[in-house]
Amino acid sequence: MQEVPLETHDLTVAYDKRPVLYGVDVQVPEGKLVGIVGPNGAGKSTLIKAIMGIVPTTGGWVKVFGQSFAKNASRVGYVPQRESVDWDFPVNVMDVVLMGRYGRIGLMGRVSKADKEIAAESLDKVGMLPYAKRQISNLSGGQQQRVFLARALAQESDLYLMDEPFVGVDASTEAAIIELLRELKNRGKTILVVHHDLPTAQTYFDMLMLLNMRLVAFGPTEEVFTQELLQKTYGGRLTILSEVANKVREAK
Amino acid sequence: MKLDIGYVLRWWARTSSFAKATADRGAPRGVLAVLMGLAFAASAQGARIGDMQETVFVEQVWRFFTMKDAVVRTALLGSVFLGISCGLLGSFIVVRKLSLFGDTLSHAVLPGVAIGYLVAGQKDPVAIFIGATVAGVLGTVMVNLIKKTTHIKEDSSLGMVLAGFYGIGIVLMNRIQKLPTGTQSGVDKFLFGQAAALSSVEVWMIGGVALAAVVLVLVFYRQFLIGSFDIGFAKAMGLPAGLFHYLLMMLLAFTVVVSLQAVGAVLVSAMLVIPAASAYLLTERMHRMLILASVFGIFSGVLGAFFSFLGNSLPTGPLMVLAASSVFTLCFLFSPRHGLVSRWRKRRSREARIRNENTLKAIYQVRESHGFAGEGVKLTDLAERMNEPAADTRRRLADLVATGVCDLKEIEGKSFAFLNPDGWLKACAVVRNHRLWELYLTNQAEYEPDHVHDDAEVIEHVLGEETVRRLERLLDYPSEDPHGKLIPSLADVQRSLTQVSPGEKATGYRMPNQ
Secondary structure, eight states, X not given: OOOOSEEXXXXXXXXXXXXXXXXXXXXXXXXXXXXXXXXXXXXXHHHHHHHTTSSOOSEEEEEETTBOHHHHGGGEEEEOOGGGSOTTSSOBHHHHHHGGGHHHHTTTOOOOHHHHHHHHHHHHHTTOGXXXXXXXXXXXXXXXXXXXXXXXXXXXXXXXXXXXXXXXXXXXXXXXXXXXXXXXXXXXXXXXXXXXXXXXXXXXXXXEEEESSBEEEEEEHHHHOOHHHHHHHXXXXXXXXXXXXXXXXXXX | OXXXXXXXXXXXXXHHHHHHHHHHTTHXXXXXXXXXXXXXXXXXXHHHHXXXXXXXXXXXXXXXXXXXXXXXHHHHHHHHHHHHHHHHHHHHHHHTTOHHHHHHHHHHTHHHHHHHHHHHSSOOHHHHHHHHHHHHHHHHHHHHHHHHHSSOOHHHHHHHHHHHHHHHHHHHHHHHHHSTTGGGSOTTHHHHOOGGGOOHHHHHHHHHHHHHHHHHHHHTHHHHHHHHHOHXXXXXXXXXXHHHHHHHHHHHHHHHHHHHHHXXXXXXXXXXXXXXXXXXXXXXXXXXXXHXXXXXXXXXXXXXXXXHHHTTSOOHHHHHHHHHHHHHHHHHHHOTTTOHHHHHHHHHHHHHHHHHHHXXXXXXXXXXXXXXXXXXXXXXXXXXXXXXOHHHHHHHHHHHHHTTXXXXXXXXXXXXXXXXXXXXXXXHHHHHHHHHHHHHHHHTSOOOGGGSHHHHHHHTTTOOHHHHHXXXXXXXXXXXXXXSOBOOOXXXXXXXXXXXXXXXXXXXXXXXXX
């Protein structure tokens, strides 16, 4: 039986007791490029962070390739939002990409020659190998995003979770990234991408997850990208849901 | 961290050659001034007390450097250990933007010191260590509690806990001073530090923390690195990032607590932040920052202990911090990338280049206005073009002559500027950049022609070769700018230069696009 790369059941997340995601049930099939779309504050980033245990969940469960995330963490690659780190940090491009290997190296192991080769290959794939020794503060936004992508490639994972990889990048970088994602998909990898631009979402992704504090719809792009469902996703929060969320918060 | 010795040595050689390079630029004078300043502060104090003769001064220096005294040895050893752990932990504090937290922690431990003393009834290092650690943890918990349960932001809660705990500490310290045994208690040393008052137990505690810091950072360097740079990513890889965060915080707390006796609660955080911040200005790799910060920490610690010793038991903390601040000042001025001096030099050379390029452009424009007839450009014509007195133009031309692209000749009592082929090429390039950019702005960005000149005045000096080629392609190799003037294309200029035979030279260069 084929393994399911990602399955969530009734996944619920609350920040400071304020629910931001209610009961998300998804089952993502293998080898798909999946876009996660929805308005600001819909909980898109929260969803992928909750999958990886970066933010605590208040209910439900997550299975990655049939097991808990902790057991299969090495099979998951991650591209965080570019703004989530300090780009003046004293490391160079190669240092950052090598971090993608830390999960496999373990707590005490050393960075091997093979690790360095994999990191260099990953950099090459995003066209950043000439910048390997560059200090990260000297990179443009697009270059920073490519470095983060190379780091995820160096993780050599089967499931990739990417948080807004197209934000603040130039057109050529965007094209290069989408080509790379399609290549990964063709090699049987599963990729979830948080995306904020609706027109491109329709062309980029095989499947779409429409999110607004709850899962509105999940399915093949041509089935889900409909006026009615998009209206449901973007047409304002479900007011009752927001009100209840506030009541819960006040009660605490 | 891979501490392969060859690598460290090679790196050190590079760093010290940098030190030499900066030393050539007057750094030694700076160091000397700092040392003299410190010596003055120390001897002035000595003179006031009145027990420091010139011979005693020399004797004291001798005593310090021969390390015959047990007191000196303990103080020195303590300062070295302190420098190492403050440098290492401080580096992480600085890159994680936790400086204010370090400051709060160091003040919050003070009531613990006093309570430790009161419970033990004497200056017992272990009781004080326990008391201080408990108080530090309590302070941290308070900060988090205020942040979580109210909408008061972190900086305010840090400030409140810092001042509140410190206030309690001072009150308790005063009570101890009033006790019958109070005056000999030595707890006052915990405020501003006294390295000479370190007991051997305390030195071993500082040494233990330093050793633990070195070993843990060496073994788990990658964990601390990734936890500091991108803790979310570390968690996403299943690494115990939270555990290493607490390990780092624990090491920080221990460093602060054991450093109290030598530096004092008021200034521990300065010893954490200043050496690390200095290192941050010099390097762009974390492992080098850790090594440099430790070296600076040791240097400041030892220097502080030395002058405190010379000055007849002046408080050590302020002197250490003074030494660290001097190191920082030097880094701030002379760091190759971020230093004030190197940035000033870079700006100067950029301004000189722009000035020369403007002169070249003016020469081109004068020749253009004469239909490129004649090779020389009259100085007075150039002055008129640049709208400045002839004397200024002469100075401007002298600068250009110094770069080797121009000759200044006197013909029939008048001065003429002659560009050599290299200079002419550069002049054409500046004009081309200017006119290409104007054309780009009017054609592609749809600006009115009278809006584009000022912008092009700036852009012409920064357009790189690659961008120029792209612009040419984009505009389909244009020959005229928006004002109808000729745009010299690079290919044409080069061709016209190579086509000129030696005999033709006197008639001037052939013009682009002819």
